[in-house]
Amino acid sequence: xxxxxxxPRYLITVTGKKLTVTCSQNMNHEYMSWYRQDPGxxxxxxxxxxxxxxxxxxxxxxxxxxxxxxxxxxxLILESPSPNQTSLYFCASSPxxxxxxxxxxxxRLTVL
Amino acid sequence: xxxxxxxxxxxxxxxxxSVINCTYTDSSSTYLYWYKQEPGAGLQLLTYIxxxxxxxxxxxxxxxxxxxxxxxxxxxxDTQTGDSAIYFCAGEEDTGRRALTFGxxxxxxxxx
Numbered sequence: 001x002x003x004x005x006x007x008p009r010y011l012i013t014v015t016g017k018k019l020t021v022t023c024s025q026n027m028n029h030e031y032m033s034w035y036r037q038d039p040g041x042x043x044x045x046x047x048x049x050x051x052x053x054x055x056x057x058x059x060x061x062x063x064x065x066x067x068x069x070x071x072x073x074x075x076l077i078l079e080s081p082s083p084n085q086t087s088l089y090f091c092a093s094s095p096x097x098x099x100x101x102x103x104x105x106x107x108r109l110t111v112l
Numbered sequence: 113x114x115x116x117x118x119x120x121x122x123x124x125x126x127x128x129x130s131v132i133n134c135t136y137t138d139s140s141s142t143y144l145y146w147y148k149q150e151p152g153a154g155l156q157l158l159t160y161i162x163x164x165x166x167x168x169x170x171x172x173x174x175x176x177x178x179x180x181x182x183x184x185x186x187x188x189x190d191t192q193t194g195d196s197a198i199y200f201c202a203g204e205e206d207t208g209r210r211a212l213t214f215g216x217x218x219x220x221x222x223x224x
Contacts, residue, residue, distance in 0.1 A: 004154070007161040014193070033211070035214075040120075040216050041216060042116070042200060042213075042214035042215050042217060043200070043212075043214040044214075045157075045211045045212075052125065059211070059212060063186065084224055090154055090155070092154075092155075099143055099160070099202065099204040099212045100145075100157055100160070101155070101157065101158070102157075103146075103152055103154030103155045104154050105154045106152075106153070106154055
């Protein structure tokens with residue numbers, strides 16, 4: 001089954017404790033992206049990757065890092081999480097040049 | 113960047129038509145999208161319209177695009193309880209990073 005898989009789905013952590021949210025897609029998509037969803041704000045792009053070893057900042061990259069060592073994986077790294085990073089995070093991938101995104105089920109992160 | 117605005121909430125009775133509206137600012141968007149988010153799930157692409165089209169119909173869904181007023185709407189005919197979800201419109205910025213700018217979402221509640 002074609003899918004985008006994120007882990008963990010739910011996480012409660014404390015300020016400053018590094019964490020990684022993994023994202024994997026099995027559709028051989030070149031493009032991958034991370035979004036955060038906050039009430040009243042819709043989805044905002046954090047980082048994106050056009051291909052392996054090619055990553056770039058989205059609209060809200062501060063406090064996040066990503067890597068794209070393999071085509072299928074695009075982890076999101078919070079080196080020192082803060083409470084304002086409490087949010088619902090979505091990974092997405094895309095097969096082509098349009099904005100047809102395939103989303104993971106989301107990772108709800110709470111930073112205390 | 114692009115701004116996309118939607119009303120927050122719509123309630124309809126089962127069997128009625130639903131119309132969800134969206135306005136956007138960036139007229140250079142090549143495609144405009146409608147995504148659906150069911151509770152606890154990621155977003156799913158419902159339909160999209162190319163910017164040089166005025167209307168697109170896909171089974172119970174009709175998308176209307178008024179480029180002059182920068183207004184996009186999604187009409188769902190014969191709305192069912194299974195259509196209850198949050199609907200996001202999104203525009204694709206002409207920046208080369210294939211980023212979608214999402215509205216804040218319209219929660220559709222379908223009453224039996």
